[in-house]
Each structure stands twice: as C-alpha cells, then as structure tokens.
Amino acid sequence: MSTTGPTALLHSGRPGMPARVLVVDDEAHIVEVLAATLTFAGFDVRAARSSAEARQVAAEYRPQVALLDVLLPDGSGFDLCDSLREVHPELGVLFVTARDAVGDRLTGLGLADGYITKPFSVAEVIARLNVLLRRLAARRSDHPVDPVLRVGDLEVAVQSHRVSRRGDDVELTPTEFRVLTYLMSRPGLVVSKQHLLSEVWGHQFGDVTAVEKVISQLRRKIGPGLLHTVRGFGYTARDGAP
Known part of the structure; x- marks a missing residue:
C-alpha cells in the first residue's frame, strides 16, 4: 500500500482542531500505517483492535469518521x-x-459512506476522508441540530442549554451545565475530580473543592x-443505584 498522498484538507469545524478519525482493524501493521500517515x-487519530474496544474509544473520543475493517475478532464490522x-x-x-x-x-x-478494499492507497483513503468530511459539514449546515444527551429521565439539549428531568425544566449555572454535559457525554465512565478541574475550569492543578461544590449543587437540583x-x-x- 502507498503511504504517501495529499494532506488533510478539512478539519473539525473548530479553528485549529483537526478532524477526529477512529481506525478499527485487528491487523497491527494496518493500524500503525493508517494511524501514522493520517496523523x-x-x-487526529485514535485506534482500536476490536469491536468492544472501538465502542469504548468512541464513547470517550467521539470521532467524526470511523474507518472500519469488516473482519474483527469479536464480531462483524x-x-x-x-x-x-x-x-x-x-x-x-x-x-x-x-x-x-x-x-x-x-x-x-448500504450501511456506510464508502467502501475501500485492501490493498489500498493511503492517498485514496485521505482523499475519501476529505470528501466525506466536506459532505458531513454540508449536511450539518443544511440541517442544524441540537444534540440531546440522555441519562435515565434526565435530558440535556446541548446547543439550547435546556435541561429537564421528567419533563420539568432544571435551571443551572454555566459551570454546572458544563460539568453535567461533560459527565453525561461519557455515560458510565468515571471522571476524576482533577480531570474535571482541568477540562471544565481549565486548571491543570489546584483545589478540587470547586468540583465537589458543583457536584453537590447538581445533585440538589x-x-x-x-x-x-x-x-x-x-x-x-448513570441511571440507577451507585
């Protein structure tokens, strides 16, 4: 396969942020070649070697495009x-x-946006990625959506900043909203206080008392x-008992 080709033409839509791509293949050399050349x-590339790992990575990473093999060790692509x-x-x-x-x-x-057979040219993969990313960007601009996060009976409309539980609106401060959406976008995953402090407040190190206070306020509301x-x-x- 060729490892040379054009560079990425389209990014994530956020200034300075590269498009996020998840590569899923059980062959180590395929993963290494694609990850290295796409990077x-x-x-911005993440890789997985199985269906189970791909689901876990996708939940945290939220890729824009996935490159999937069909034959995986724990199921079908x-x-x-x-x-x-x-x-x-x-x-x-x-x-x-x-x-x-x-x-x-x-x-x-019938399922996906394209089908590339091995052996492949990395230049073709990059070209297909750029075409697909342009198509996805056009689709979003034509059909703007307000993503809704759900955990149990709690719903958060991300763009309109509307929070409701069992149909009743919940008023949150901007910081409370950011903490809640960060946790709800990773349902079931455990996030440390220090990580929340870094991601929501922008502090790499510091007193986590602010995090504890916001969590307490969220639980009350x-x-x-x-x-x-x-x-x-x-x-x-997550929904249910601790």
Whole structure:
C-alpha cells in the first residue's frame, strides 16, 4: 500500500482542531500505517483492535469518521457500524477491508459512506476522508441540530442549554451545565475530580473543592440516582443505584 498522498484538507469545524478519525482493524501493521500517515496528514487519530474496544474509544473520543475493517475478532464490522451509529448518528463511516466480494461491497455501501478494499492507497483513503468530511459539514449546515444527551429521565439539549428531568425544566449555572454535559457525554465512565478541574475550569492543578461544590449543587437540583461518586476515583453519570 502507498503511504504517501495529499494532506488533510478539512478539519473539525473548530479553528485549529483537526478532524477526529477512529481506525478499527485487528491487523497491527494496518493500524500503525493508517494511524501514522493520517496523523502526519493532519488528522487526529485514535485506534482500536476490536469491536468492544472501538465502542469504548468512541464513547470517550467521539470521532467524526470511523474507518472500519469488516473482519474483527469479536464480531462483524457491519454490526459495529450499526451499533456505533445508534450512539453517534452523525458519524461518517468508511469500510477499509479485504472483503471484496460484490455482496460484501453492496452490504457495506448500504450501511456506510464508502467502501475501500485492501490493498489500498493511503492517498485514496485521505482523499475519501476529505470528501466525506466536506459532505458531513454540508449536511450539518443544511440541517442544524441540537444534540440531546440522555441519562435515565434526565435530558440535556446541548446547543439550547435546556435541561429537564421528567419533563420539568432544571435551571443551572454555566459551570454546572458544563460539568453535567461533560459527565453525561461519557455515560458510565468515571471522571476524576482533577480531570474535571482541568477540562471544565481549565486548571491543570489546584483545589478540587470547586468540583465537589458543583457536584453537590447538581445533585440538589436534578435529584438523586444519576450522579454517583466512585470513592477514590471520581464521578460518573448513570441511571440507577451507585
């Protein structure tokens, strides 16, 4: 496969932020080649070697595009495509696979935005990525959406900053809103106090008392059963008992 080609033409839509790409393949050398060349071309790349790992990485990383192999050790890339898009409906998907039968191509094209067979040219992969990213950007501008985060019966409309539980609006301060959306965008994952301090307040180091205070205020406002403390580790947003 060729490892030379054009650089990334399109970024994430945020100034200075490269487009986020998730590479999923169980062959180590394929992952290494794609990750290295796409990073060199200007993309922000994460990799996974299985369907389970891909779902975990996607939950934290929230990629814009996924490059998926069809043959994975714990399932089909076709099934992975479906499950990723259930959680991330705006995700762009390109299959990069050795499965070149007509039936596989038709199945893949019915699910994803493109189908590339191995051996492949990295230049073609980059070109396809740029075309897909332009298409996704145009789709977002034509159909602006207000993403909604849900944990249990709590809903957060990210763009309009509307928070409700069981249909009742909840008034939050800007800092409370940022902490809540950060946790709800990573449901079930445990986030440390220091990490919240860094990501929400922008302080790499410091007193975590502010974090504890905001969590306490959020629990009082949204009610019990959603924000949990994992002692010694941090906080998590999930429905149900701790």
